[in-house]
Structures are given as structure tokens and as C-alpha cells.
Amino acid sequence: MSPANGALPAPEFSRIVPADAVRRADVIETIEATETERKALAERLELEAIGSLTATVKLRAVRGGQMIRVSGRLEADVVQTCVVTLEPVPAHVSESFDALFAPPSMIEDQGLEIDFDPSLSDEDIPEPMDNNRIDIGELTAQHLSLGLDPYPHAEGVEFEGYDEDPVEEEVAEEPEKPNPFAVLQQLKSRD
Known part of the structure; x- marks a missing residue:
């Protein structure tokens, strides 16, 4: 099913915190995914199952x-x-995990310059708030995805025929090419 009007599907694990509440005082939330949310999130992340998912999240202005x-x-x-x-x-x-959120207007005002500032880490590049709200459940789900082993393997199982660095081997097999400046060096030596 594709969403209507190009809208993104609703997150499987959503916990909304209004930014205005955070501006009044720091907010600390402990969230836990329900069984239904864990099943839906497992499907999205291509996992066999998620037995538990909890997070403690602090938000501050x-x-x-x-x-x-x-x-x-x-x-x-x-x-x-x-x-x-x-x-x-x-x-x-x-x-x-850490993230920074800002109203979309602030991000648009900063333009592309922020993308090219090498002194900023990923945590310092703000993400846009959605209607002055932050979904800490979806943020948790995204960081769960990043924390998964990209190549899980059962205990005692090793990859057979796997080469540590196949590119290096291919380069080593190529014949050595002559230096194009060797002829110039010879001419210079004759003088």
C-alpha cells in the first residue's frame, strides 16, 4: 500500500513530545514498545522478532x-x-544517541551552509520538528536500526570463501605499468 498524497506511513513506534513542554523544563521520558509495535517494527527492520525495546530519553531546550x-x-x-x-x-x-531538532523555518533560513560546515558533527545538524513536535519513538527506532549487526551470523559459523580485501588482491594481480616519465628521465640523463 502506498500512502495517499505522498505522505509517509505512520511510524510503528511513535511517542510524541511537544517542543513547548521542553522549553518550559527538561523532559525525561522512559518509553517501551508494545507487542504490536515490536511486531510492526520487526517487519520494517527485517528482523525475525523484537522481544523488548525500551529507551530513556532526555529532551532539553x-x-x-x-x-x-x-x-x-x-x-x-x-x-x-x-x-x-x-x-x-x-x-x-x-x-x-543524540539529536538536535529545530523548527523547519530555522533550518531553511540557515540554507545549505550548515551541510558543508566540517566542524559540525551529525548531532549538531538539526532535524526539522514536525508541527513543533518531536517523535522520540521514531528516533529510537531509527537508532535501533543503526545499532543492528549488518551481517549477523550464528555462533560458530564463519563465512567460507570470503576474502578480507578482494580489491587489494585484484590490484596486486595487474601487471606493473611502465612509468610514462621514464623516457624523459633517460633524455635528461644524457645531457
């Missing part, structure tokens, strides 16, 4: 109250699929 800094820690028990045997691979994911 920064930069004169115009932006919101979100810091969190998630814990999850997941079951991935072994890339070799296709067997279930249980795993525990424990990740810390």
Missing part, C-alpha cells in the same frame, strides 16, 4: 530555547537472521 537537544539510551532484544545459515540469531542492542 538549547540555543535560547529555539532548538531541542535529545539524548537517549535504548535497550533491545532482537532476533536477526544468520546471513550464512538463515538460522535465528538472538542479539542484545544497547545504543546511546
